[in-house]
Amino acid sequence: RVRHHKWEVKYEYKSPDCFKKLSVSINGKTPGPTIVAQQGDTIVVEVKNSLLTENLAIHWHGIRQIGTPWADGTEGITQCPVVPGDTFVYKFVVDRPGTYLYHAHYGMQRQAGLQGMIKVLVPDGVVEPFSYDYDKNILLTDWYHKSTYEQATGLASLPFVWVGEPQSLLIHGKGRFNCSTPGTDVTLCNATNPQCSPYSMIVIPGKTYRLRIGSLTALSALSFEIEGHNMTVVEADGHYVEPFEVQKLFLYSGETYSVLIKADQDPSRNYWASTKIVSRNSATPNGLGIISYYPNHPRRNPPTVPPAGPHWNDVAPRVAQSVAIKSHKDFIHAPPKTSDRVIVMLNTQNRINGFVRWSVNNVSFNMPHTPYLIALKHNLLHTFEQTPPPDNYNHENYDIFSVQKNVNATTSNSIYRLKFNTTVDIILQNANTMNPNNSETHPWHLHGHDFWVMGYGNGKFNLSIDPKNYNLVNPIMKNTIPVHPYGWTALRFRADNPGVWAFHCHIESHFFMGMGVVFEEGIDKVGKLPTSIMGCGDSKRFHRP
Numbered sequence: 001r002v003r004h005h006k007w008e009v010k011y012e013y014k015s016p017d018c019f020k021k022l023s024v025s026i027n028g029k030t031p032g033p034t035i036v037a038q039q040g041d042t043i044v045v046e047v048k049n050s051l052l053t054e055n056l057a058i059h060w061h062g063i064r065q066i067g068t069p070w071a072d073g074t075e076g077i078t079q080c081p082v083v084p085g086d087t088f089v090y091k092f093v094v095d096r097p098g099t100y101l102y103h104a105h106y107g108m109q110r111q112a113g114l115q116g117m118i119k120v121l122v123p124d125g126v127v128e129p130f131s132y133d134y135d136k137n138i139l140l141t142d143w144y145h146k147s148t149y150e151q152a153t154g155l156a157s158l159p160f161v162w163v164g165e166p167q168s169l170l171i172h173g174k175g176r177f178n179c180s181t182p183g184t185d186v187t188l189c190n191a192t193n194p195q196c197s198p199y200s201m202i203v204i205p206g207k208t209y210r211l212r213i214g215s216l217t218a219l220s221a222l223s224f225e226i227e228g229h230n231m232t233v234v235e236a237d238g239h240y241v242e243p244f245e246v247q248k249l250f251l252y253s254g255e256t257y258s259v260l261i262k263a264d265q266d267p268s269r270n271y272w273a274s275t276k277i278v279s280r281n282s283a284t285p286n287g288l289g290i291i292s293y294y295p296n297h298p299r300r301n302p303p304t305v306p307p308a309g310p311h312w313n314d315v316a317p318r319v320a321q322s323v324a325i326k327s328h329k330d331f332i333h334a335p336p337k338t339s340d341r342v343i344v345m346l347n348t349q350n351r352i353n354g355f356v357r358w359s360v361n362n363v364s365f366n367m368p369h370t371p372y373l374i375a376l377k378h379n380l381l382h383t384f385e386q387t388p389p390p391d392n393y394n395h396e397n398y399d400i401f402s403v404q405k406n407v408n409a410t411t412s413n414s415i416y417r418l419k420f421n422t423t424v425d426i427i428l429q430n431a432n433t434m435n436p437n438n439s440e441t442h443p444w445h446l447h448g449h450d451f452w453v454m455g456y457g458n459g460k461f462n463l464s465i466d467p468k469n470y471n472l473v474n475p476i477m478k479n480t481i482p483v484h485p486y487g488w489t490a491l492r493f494r495a496d497n498p499g500v501w502a503f504h505c506h507i508e509s510h511f512f513m514g515m516g517v518v519f520e521e522g523i524d525k526v527g528k529l530p531t532s533i534m535g536c537g538d539s540k541r542f543h544r545p
């Protein structure tokens with residue numbers, strides 16, 4: 001089936017946490033509408049850019065765009081931006097079932113509200129390895145009151161102005177700001193402003209719910225829990241996992257999970273849903289929502305104090321859930337036993353010409369003016385640096401546990417060229433930032449592919465030892481994976497999808513500050529590019545008037 005969507009993107013005042021802020025909405029909503037489809041369907045989204053003064057591009061996060069690399073929606077990489085007043089048509093096949101996301105991929109526009117979820121159902125007659133009565137989706141985000149323009153300007157200024165911690169955490173677009181904790185005090189800040197009432201999900205006693213939970217935070221790693229209910233994790237980034245039960249679910253920006261919960265608690269009351277920032281020591285209040293047992297009033301506060309959530313620095317359970325999960329035994333897709341290339345990516349924070357940047361192997365990424373897909377397909381190779389970035393760093397004498405000078409860090413728009421149909425290993429190597437005794441978690445997201453999570457560990461990756469412990473049997477496949485503080489995460493993927501694919505930290509500020517790379521593979525196999533993606537940089541000449 002072809003599923004048609006007609007979207008208008010515009011500026012709109014929104015008060016998701018009771019604080020009025022100019023946001024970006026899709027057909028008047030943020031989060032935008034959930035796209036629902038079945039595996040094999042074609043999605044057509046006709047997007048009208050009604051932002052008066054701003055371009056846009058929309059990325060379909062987790063969708064592999066096989067055969068349609070020009071629909072990946074990454075401005076500067078797969079397309080020119082969609083200019084104000086223009087309409088752009090995204091058309092692609094959702095080739096796998098699962099829970100995915102969509103969001104702006106232009107500057108730091110994503111966190112202004114241009115984001116939502118994609119739900120791809122199995123075809124009729126195909127059974128899933130678990131059963132449930134209802135299927136709901138919840139998008140988790142953090143929320144800043146400063147505009148993205150102020151934030152981007154601060155990051156690109158001298159002196160550097162960090163974005164800081166978010167003002168609130170939203171549960172499917174609903175949050176609270178400057179309130180006392182509901183449940184101990186009836187004066188809810190939401191009471192005054194009808195537009196912002198807490199998120200509430202009605203459940204029927206005795207029924208089982210599949211909750212598809214995604215995170216599109218700009219910065220925060222989150223812990224999500226529902227008071228009094230355990231969750232059985234059954235899916236991660238569109239892949240079935242060997243089920244396991246948790247009380248708290250950890251999500252990094254760009255990840256999705258499906259969990260099953262049974263409404264089997266005392267039905268005479270409602271329960272808190274709550275999110276809390278982890279991996280950064282933040283004073284941002286927990287996000288709160290209400291799970292309401294029918295027929296209770298959906299907004300009746302639970303009689304309890306909301307769950308406090310885990311300690312921000314309790315890394316072990318986060319590691320256990322994020323990189324140690326396994327593929328479901330009946331859906332194993334084993335990885336190639338060996339790889340043709342290993343690219344070690346040292347993640348460092350650097351000062352380059354005074355500006356605070358993030359780098360990979362001492363190279364901080366910036367975009368050229370002609371999108372790579374167009375430049376490569378039309379042989380406009382003068383538009384970006386041709387010498388690829390390094391496959392490694394001087395790891396013999398690099399101390400990942402202390403602040404390093406990294407004086408020879410540079411910015412560059414060079415890209416990695418991958419031999420088509422080869423197997424590539426990426427080793428994400430974390431390190432100390434420019435602040436003493438500080439190493440931060442980075443959730444890396446790969447466009448155009450799922451990768452196998454081969455292994456992870458603390459300290460410095462050892463190429464002659466660690467690969468011997470890779471999981472070659474049932475590693476989970478994902479499109480987003482964290483590298484934990486002072487640790488490393490190894491992933492493997494097949495360069496089998498003709499196109500140009502971003503691979504970057506999904507923390508919006510970090511990618512904006514250069515924490516990303518671009519892979520090209522099989523460009524000669526890419527079909528004729530639609531002119532709709534052209535018109536900027538050196539591709540003006542290809543754009544029909």
Ligand SMILES: O=C1O[C@H]([C@@H](O)CO)C(O)=C1O
Nearest residue numbers: 162349356433434435440513
């Ligand atoms: O890029 C960053 O800047 C701040 C801090 O390093 C300087 O304020 C932070 O936590 C980042 O991730």
